[in-house]
Amino acid sequence: MNDAVVRAELVQKSYDGLSVLRGVTFEVGRGEVKVIIGPSGSGKSTLLRCLALLEPVDTGAVYLDGVKLSGVREKELAPHRSEVGMVFQRFNLFPNMTALDNVMCGLVEVRRLKKREARERALELLERVGLADKARQYHVMEGLARDGMTMVVVSHELRFAHHVASSILMMDEGRIIEEAPPETFFSSPSHERTQRFLALVE
């Protein structure tokens, strides 16, 4: 328990009376990759935001490296926040492009930067998030996982999950209803809801 990088203990969270997290206990150990799946609205993003200290919990607690940080004042959170990164749910970057190409692509297509500007800016951005050395790599998330980065990922990309996850968690209606290593999870999910969900996303 004490070498958990992130730990959530009986976390509850409601929005305007809507109970979104109903007592979630969860932990990720150093170098582990936990992939969270589950239907829309089950609370996956909310859990990630609570773990990343972007959202206060109503009851329960969040610990980073064994230090309880829920309930801590905003300005004391800053140094801890910088240790937690967030990735958009749709991180399925174009798989035939390097990390640099992916970032550049957004800058060119969306922000309308010139290619040369976009390249410079993209390199800066990758540098800032500690990914400068990954600029020329494909499959960056897989790479980071294999390099031992501790990760909690929301993804419905089962192939990615199968490849890199230490375990897969199934969320449903604000609860983690099942957690198992990928082999077990995919071959013999114990919950009927998990079986149905897998049948849908496969």
Ligand SMILES: Nc1ncnc2c1ncn2[C@@H]1O[C@H](COP(=O)(O)OP(=O)(O)OP(=O)(O)O)[C@@H](O)[C@H]1O
């Ligand atoms: N800031 C908020 N204010 C009010 N309701 C919210 C807020 N954030 C989330 N919710 C509600 O909480 C529930 C869970 O949302 P959440 O985004 O965590 O689900 P999710 O599992 O990530 O779903 P999806 O797969 O669609 O991303 C939803 O009913 C959502 O409308």
Ligand SMILES: [Mg+2]
């Ligand atoms: Mg979400």
